[in-house]
Amino acid sequence: MLKTVKSKILAIAIFMLAFLLIAFACYGGVFRMKTKQLMLQNYIFAVDTFVNRLNEKVVRLEDNSEDLALIGKLAYKTDKDIALTKKSIKNIFENYDNSLGGGIWYEPYTFDKSQKRTCLYIFRNRNNQLVFDESFASEEYDYHNRSWYKEIKSKIKKEHDTAWSLPYYEEIGSETMMITVGTGIFADGKLVGISTIDWDLKDLFAEIMRMAPIERGFSFFEARDTIKGSFALFASKADDYIIVSNTPYVDNLALTGKPLSALPWYRDNLRYVTYMTYHGKKYVPIVKDIKNGMLLIICIPKSEMFTDINKFVFMMLLILAFLAILIPTVLYFGLDRYIIKPIYILMNIARKVSRGEDIKIQLNKPEEFAQLASAFDKMTTNIKKITMDREKINNELNIAKSIQASSLPSVFPPFPDRKEFDIFASMDAAKEVGGDFYDFYFKDDQNFMFLVADVSGKGIPAALFMMTSKTLIENLSQFGFPPSELIYTINNKICQNNKEGLFVTMLAGIINLNTGRLSLMNCGHNQPLIKRKGGSYEYMNLDSNMVLGVFENVDFNIYETEMNPGDSLFIYTDGITEATNASDEMYGENRLQECLNSIKTIALNKISEEVKKNIKEFTLDYPQSDDITMLIFKYNGQAQMKEMTYKDKAVIENYKPCYTWLHGACEEWGLNEELKNTLDMCSEEIFANVTFYAYPFEQGEIEVYIKNEYNTITLKFIDSGLPYNPLEKPDPDITLPPEDRPLGGLGIYMVKQMAREVIYERIDDKNILTLIFDC
Amino acid sequence: MEYSIKPRGEFTLYVKASGRMDLDSAVQYGTAVKDALYDADEQITELVLDFGEVTFISSFGLKVVLELYKHMQEQNGKLTVENVPEQIKNSFKMVGFDKFLEF
Numbered sequence: 001m002l003k004t005v006k007s008k009i010l011a012i013a014i015f016m017l018a019f020l021l022i023a024f025a026c027y028g029g030v031f032r033m034k035t036k037q038l039m040l041q042n043y044i045f046a047v048d049t050f051v052n053r054l055n056e057k058v059v060r061l062e063d064n065s066e067d068l069a070l071i072g073k074l075a076y077k078t079d080k081d082i083a084l085t086k087k088s089i090k091n092i093f094e095n096y097d098n099s100l101g102g103g104i105w106y107e108p109y110t111f112d113k114s115q116k117r118t119c120l121y122i123f124r125n126r127n128n129q130l131v132f133d134e135s136f137a138s139e140e141y142d143y144h145n146r147s148w149y150k151e152i153k154s155k156i157k158k159e160h161d162t163a164w165s166l167p168y169y170e171e172i173g174s175e176t177m178m179i180t181v182g183t184g185i186f187a188d189g190k191l192v193g194i195s196t197i198d199w200d201l202k203d204l205f206a207e208i209m210r211m212a213p214i215e216r217g218f219s220f221f222e223a224r225d226t227i228k229g230s231f232a233l234f235a236s237k238a239d240d241y242i243i244v245s246n247t248p249y250v251d252n253l254a255l256t257g258k259p260l261s262a263l264p265w266y267r268d269n270l271r272y273v274t275y276m277t278y279h280g281k282k283y284v285p286i287v288k289d290i291k292n293g294m295l296l297i298i299c300i301p302k303s304e305m306f307t308d309i310n311k312f313v314f315m316m317l318l319i320l321a322f323l324a325i326l327i328p329t330v331l332y333f334g335l336d337r338y339i340i341k342p343i344y345i346l347m348n349i350a351r352k353v354s355r356g357e358d359i360k361i362q363l364n365k366p367e368e369f370a371q372l373a374s375a376f377d378k379m380t381t382n383i384k385k386i387t388m389d390r391e392k393i394n395n396e397l398n399i400a401k402s403i404q405a406s407s408l409p410s411v412f413p414p415f416p417d418r419k420e421f422d423i424f425a426s427m428d429a430a431k432e433v434g435g436d437f438y439d440f441y442f443k444d445d446q447n448f449m450f451l452v453a454d455v456s457g458k459g460i461p462a463a464l465f466m467m468t469s470k471t472l473i474e475n476l477s478q479f480g481f482p483p484s485e486l487i488y489t490i491n492n493k494i495c496q497n498n499k500e501g502l503f504v505t506m507l508a509g510i511i512n513l514n515t516g517r518l519s520l521m522n523c524g525h526n527q528p529l530i531k532r533k534g535g536s537y538e539y540m541n542l543d544s545n546m547v548l549g550v551f552e553n554v555d556f557n558i559y560e561t562e563m564n565p566g567d568s569l570f571i572y573t574d575g576i577t578e579a580t581n582a583s584d585e586m587y588g589e590n591r592l593q594e595c596l597n598s599i600k601t602i603a604l605n606k607i608s609e610e611v612k613k614n615i616k617e618f619t620l621d622y623p624q625s626d627d628i629t630m631l632i633f634k635y636n637g638q639a640q641m642k643e644m645t646y647k648d649k650a651v652i653e654n655y656k657p658c659y660t661w662l663h664g665a666c667e668e669w670g671l672n673e674e675l676k677n678t679l680d681m682c683s684e685e686i687f688a689n690v691t692f693y694a695y696p697f698e699q700g701e702i703e704v705y706i707k708n709e710y711n712t713i714t715l716k717f718i719d720s721g722l723p724y725n726p727l728e729k730p731d732p733d734i735t736l737p738p739e740d741r742p743l744g745g746l747g748i749y750m751v752k753q754m755a756r757e758v759i760y761e762r763i764d765d766k767n768i769l770t771l772i773f774d775c
Numbered sequence: 776m777e778y779s780i781k782p783r784g785e786f787t788l789y790v791k792a793s794g795r796m797d798l799d800s801a802v803q804y805g806t807a808v809k810d811a812l813y814d815a816d817e818q819i820t821e822l823v824l825d826f827g828e829v830t831f832i833s834s835f836g837l838k839v840v841l842e843l844y845k846h847m848q849e850q851n852g853k854l855t856v857e858n859v860p861e862q863i864k865n866s867f868k869m870v871g872f873d874k875f876l877e878f
Contacts, residue, residue, distance in 0.1 A: 093803060322806070489801070652798060652799070653799075655797075655798055656799060673862075674862070677831060677862055680831060681831075681833050681834065681866070683798055684798050684833045684834070684835070685833065685834050686799070688798050732870075734870055734871025734874075735871060735874065737875065738841065738844050738845055738848065738874075738875045739845060739848055739875070741841065741845075743838050743841060743842055744838075746834045746837055746838055746841075747833070747834030747835070747838075747868050749864070749870065750834055750869055750870060753869055754869075
C-alpha cells in the first residue's frame with residue numbers, strides 16, 4: 001500500500017501532524033495546570049498580605065485595650081486623678097488614629113463609692129478631634145447593662161485577659177455597627193472594671209471590600225481588571241458568628257451576627273476544599289485564621305478566576321494546532337511539487353522512451369532534476385544510437401545468414417531425371433550465423449558426391465570460413481582426383497587459407513551410381529547411419545581421420561563399401577546429438593537411431609521432418625544452440641522398369657479379376673504383403689468410384705496400369721466416364737464420436753493417407769487418376 | 776468371404792468372419808448380421824465381431840463396421856471386436872476407429 005514515495009511522504013506528514021497535535025495538546029494541558037497553580041499561589045499570597053495587615057490591627061487594638069486597662073488600674077489604685085487619667089487615655093488614641101473610640105468602665109461603686117457609674121470614654125468626632133463623652137455615664141445609658149459590657153466582662157477571668165464582643169449597633173454617640181475589644185481592670189485580685197476599644201465595622205467592611213475583589217497580581221496579564229463576584233467573610237470561629245461579610249447574595253447586615261452554620265456552604269474543613277458550590281456557581285474558598293481566633297474566608301468564583309488563563313490556553317492551543325497542521329501540509333505539498341512531481345514526469349517520459357517515442361524532457365527546475373533530465377536526455381539519445389547500430393548489425397547478420405542458407409542447394413529433388421538415387425538435406429541454423437553446411441554434385445556422369453561439414457566456431461568468421469571451404473571443396477571435386485587424393489588436396493588447400501586456426505569436420509561420400517560402390521571419408525565427424533534394404537538404421541564404424549584445416553600433407557583413410565538398391569545413408573552434424581533440453585540432457589545417438597527406426601514413411605523429406613519433430617519434442621522450449629544439419633541419401637540402383645495393364649468392364653463383379661491380376665503383379669515383383677494390401681485397398685476404392693460415379697447410367701471400360709521403377713510404384717486408373725475427381729471430396733472428421741460420423745468418405749480419405757501422391761487429370765474426355773507409392 | 780453367426784449367451788451375438796471383407800462381400804456380411812440381430816429372440820445388447828481370420832479389409836468393410844457400431848449404439852447395446860490382426864488394426868487406426876473401439 002505504501003509503495004510509492006508519494007504515499008510514504010503522505011504517511012510521514014500525517015504521522016507528524018498527529019505527533020505535533022498530541023505534543024501541543026500535552027504542552028497546553030501542562031501549561032494550563034502550572035499556570036493555575038501559580039495563579040492560586042498568587043491569590044493566597046495577596047490574601048496573606050491582607051491578613052497580616054488585619055492581624056497587625058487586631059494586635060494593636062488588643063494592645064491599646066491592655067494599655068487602657070493599665071491606665072484604669074493606675075487611676076483606681078492611686079489618687080484617682082481624673083484629669084491625669086483622661087490625658088493618658090487621649091495620649092493613647094492620639095498615637096493610634098485608626099480606632100473609633102474607647103474607654104475605661106468601672107464596676108458600680110468601685111471607683112467612687114458615691115457614684116454607681118464611672119466611665120471615661122473618648123471618641124473621634126466628625127472633625128477628627130478626640131473628645132471625651134460624658135453622656136455614657138448617664139443613668140439613661142446604664143453601661144453596666146449594655147450587651148457588650150456584660151459580654152466582655154463574662155469572658156474575662158483574670159488580669160490581662162482580652163475579649164471581643166459580638167457586633168452590635170450603637171445607637172448612642174457613634175450610631176454605627178461595631179465590635180469592641182476589652183481587657184479587665186483588676187485590683188487586689190478583684191475585677192474593678194474594664195477597658196474597651198471600639199472597632200467600627202464600617203472600617204473593617206471597607207478593608208474587606210477593598211481587598212475582596214482581589215486585584216490580579218500577575219504582571220503577566222495586561223488587563224488588570226478585578227474578579228467579579230468574589231466575596232469575603234469575617235467571622236469569629238470561637239463564638240460562631242459572622243462579624244461582617246460582603247456576600248453579594250445576602251444583605252450584609254442580615255448576615256452579620258448569624259452563626260456560621262447559617263451559611264449553606266460552610267463546613268469546618270472548608271480550608272481543605274478545592275472548591276464549593278454556592279448559588280450554582282463554583283467558588284475557591286481561601287480560609288485564614290486571624291490572631292484573635294477570628295476567621296477570614298474569601299471565596300473566589302472558579303470560572304472568573306481562570307477565565308483569562310483558559311482563554312489564553314485555548315488561543316495558544318488554537319495557534320499550535322494551526323501550526324501542527326500547517327507544517328506537515330507545507331512540507332507535503334513542497335515535497336510533492338519539487339520532488340514527487342518531477343519524479344513522475346521523469347517516470348512518464350522513461351515509459352514513453354521505452355516504448356520508442358522520441359521525446360525531449362522539459363524540466364527546468366529544481367536544479368538537480370534539470371540536471372538529471374539532461375543526463376536522461378543524453379542517455380536516451382545514446383541508447384537510440386546504440387539500438388540503431390545494433391539493428392543495423394542484426395539486419396546485416398540476417399542478410400549474411402540468408403546468403404549462407406541460400407548457398408546450400410535447396411531444391412528437392414535436385415536431379416529429377418536421375419532416378420538412381422534420392423537425396424534430401426536440410427540445415428536449420430541456430431540464432432547466429434553458423435558453420436554447418438552440406439553439399440552434393442556430380443563429379444562426372446557416374447560419380448556423385450555428397451557431404452556434410454561443420455566449421456568450428458560461430459558467427460561471421462565461421463560463416464566466412466564455411467563459404468570458402470564449401471567453394472574450395474566443390475571446385476576441387478571437379479578435377480577428377482580419386483577420393484584419397486581429393487581429400488588430401490582439400491585439406492592442404494583449407495590449411496593454406498586458414499590463418500585464424502579454424503577447422504572443419506566433414507563426412508563425404510562418393511558413389512558410383514552404376515555399381516553402387518561407395519567411398520566414405522570421415523574427417524573428425526559424427527559416424528553416419530546406414531540402412532540396408534529391409535533392415536534398420538545402424539551406426540557405421542568408419543576410421544576417423546584428422547579434421548580438415550589443421551595439419552598439411554596428411555593422408556586420409558577411405559572407407560569403401562557397396563550400396564544396394566533400397567539402401568539409405570543418414571549423415572548429420574553434432575547439432576542433432578548435442579541438442580540439449582532444460583534439464584541439460586543431450587539428445588544423443590541412441591535417441592536418433594530409435595527415432596529413425598520408428599519412422600514408417602520412406603519419403604526422405606518426411607524422414608527429415610520426423611527427426612526434427614522428435615528433437616523438438618525432446619528439447620521443448622529450450623533454445624537451439626547449434627545448427628542442425630542432416631543429409632539422407634537413398635540408392636535406388638540401376639535404372640529398371642516393369643509395367644502391366646489390366647482392362648475390363650467397370651462393374652463391381654469385375655473387381656475380383658482385377659485384384660487377382662494386381663496380386664499377381666505384386667508377387668512377381670516381390671513386393672511385400674503390406675504394400676500389396678495397400679495397393680489392393682486403394683484400387684478397390686478407385687474401382688468402385690469409377691463404377692458408381694463415372695458410369696452411373698451406362699457401363700464403360702476401366703484401364704488399370706501399374707509400373708514399378710526405382711522402387712516407386714505408379715498406379716493409374718483411366719476411364720471414359722463422366723468427369724469425376726474424387727480428390728474434391730472433403731476429408732471426413734475422424735475425431736468425431738461414432739454417432740456423429742458419416743458412413744461415406746472413408747475410402748478416398750484412406751487412399752490419400754496411404755499414397756505418397758495422388759494426382760487427378762482429365763485428358764481427352766478421360767478421367768486419369770495416378771497414385772504413387774514408395775516401395 | 777465366409778462368416779458364421781451364433782448367439783453367445785442370451786443377449787450376445789457372436790460373428791466370426793474369414794477371408795476378404797471388401798466391396799464384394801462387406802455389404803452382404805453387414806446385412807446378414809443385421810438380419811440376425813432382428814431375428815434374435817431376445818434384445819441383443821452386445822455384438823462381437825471376430826476378425827481373427829479376416830485377411831483383408833477395405834474401406835467398404837470399415838464402413839460396415841461403423842454402420843453396425845452405430846446400429847448397436849441406437850439399440851442401447853455395444854459392439855466389440857476380437858482377435859484383430861495387426862494389418863486391420865492399422866486400418867482401424869487410420870480412420871480413427873481406435874477412438875471408440877478397443878482392440
